[in-house]
Amino acid sequence: MQVRSIVERTIVEVANEQDKRLPPLSDELLLLDTGLDSLCLAVIVARLEDALGADPFSRDEDVVFPTTIGEFIRLYEEAAH
């Protein structure tokens, strides 16, 4: 559960910094509909790498790019194990 809250907090933090109005976060929310651009996502991934010590995208070559918030969070939860 802690991973989830760190990921969510980071998403909100970066959205605020970049003046993006974020819809309420839910697992089903499409990344497409968050209003976050590539750079926002890149910053979120960089901060999470520091906060969680994990970069799930670099684990292996078979990472499927997440398309929803839920998939994004799950990627980090799995990497934390």
Place this chain on the structure above:
Amino acid sequence: MHLLAARTGRAGARQFLRDETREVDVAHVAREALRAAPCEPLRGKSVLLALPRQLDTAIALLRLAGVARRIVLWPSDVSPGHLGDVCDAADIDEVLTELPWQDGGNVGAAASDAAEEAAVAATEWVLLTSGTTGRPKLVAHTLATLAGHLRNDAAPSGGPVWCTFYDIRRYGGLQILLRALVGGGSLVLSGAHEAPAELLLRAGAAGATHFLGTPSHWRRVLMTGAAAAIAPEYVRLSGEIVDQAILDRLRDAYPTARLVHAFASTEAGLGFEVADGMSGFPAALLDQAGNGVALRIEEDRLRIRSSRVALGYLQSRLIPVADADGFVDTGDVVALHDGRYQFAGRRDGTVNVGGQKVHPEEVEAVMNLHPAVQVSRVHARSNPITGAVVVAEAVCRMAAMDTDQSDAAIGLLQAELRSFCRDRLPPHKIPAVIRIVPRLELGASGKLARQRA
């Protein structure tokens, strides 16, 4: 020159250019260009195109090639603060911020084909690329260096409909515009703040089959689930290091598409294309790059010579971009593994954030302006979304930190530094992560120790 085919409507099938607001018929624009009395005041002038819309820029290019002496393309993300320097270096007579003519303007006399061709060939096309200090460098080309290698091999029914995430006011995007025009094709341009997914939906509806972007653009497309909006025949990546993961993901998404990645730079021009679905390029390419291109690797850096190399950097006069043998040092470091060269980063430490260059020194200079910062160091960190992001370490002045070194105080300072950078730098140059550190190592020369590729 091939551009004339588009201009005189000899290209055959109908060609269009469109953005999110309108569509223009290339032959129509071209016919007007040939009789363009409204362009006459710009004849022989050095013109800077600072038009907000890419589509208007394309129209202006079609009309002013062969009319203006020099055309400078101003990308919308360049700081207006550099305008004076650029105007001086390029000897600018006119700055266009909107099209100075109405569609269907006055009819003047058309020049003969031969005279027209000579005039078009003589026009200098100038592109901006970012310099170490943040001040743009001006790179001069002609239509011959930009498009001399392009052929019209389109079927009588017309060339493909292209779509690119790139900006046609930069080298990569301008290549696609010329490829579409010369090759009898059409082009769907991105809108000013259009998300990649929206562009793909629009391009798919317009019948686009040839799609080009950076690896970051394509990662974004895959993450937004917009990949299914298109059925491409051709997918091309360039502008950043292309890794195997993104090639594999795109192969999965578009199993029947021709998947190509290319190396090009504003100075060296288009170098080569790789179509075997693997990252890097085969070592054999050094001996047989073909297409009049020669490749060399010296001090681990890729050097390129071809007919597509720029005329030079423009600074009151032309300064060569190539060495005495005609080779351009791309500054890109390559390493040989199992018979293939893989790109390993930039020799000069330039960071490529989603296809946009960042010089660490430029970001450090801004960080160091903050009263609490004694010294800072900025470097690249690889990133699965944009290829790389900028990260910073800062050493604080004693007075700023000695009373309170709690996490909360550090967090406040980090937020303050981020906001300080946000006020002074474009988004891709703002450090994604700022770490407060007790000291930074100095190298033997007394300079900050840097990790170089």
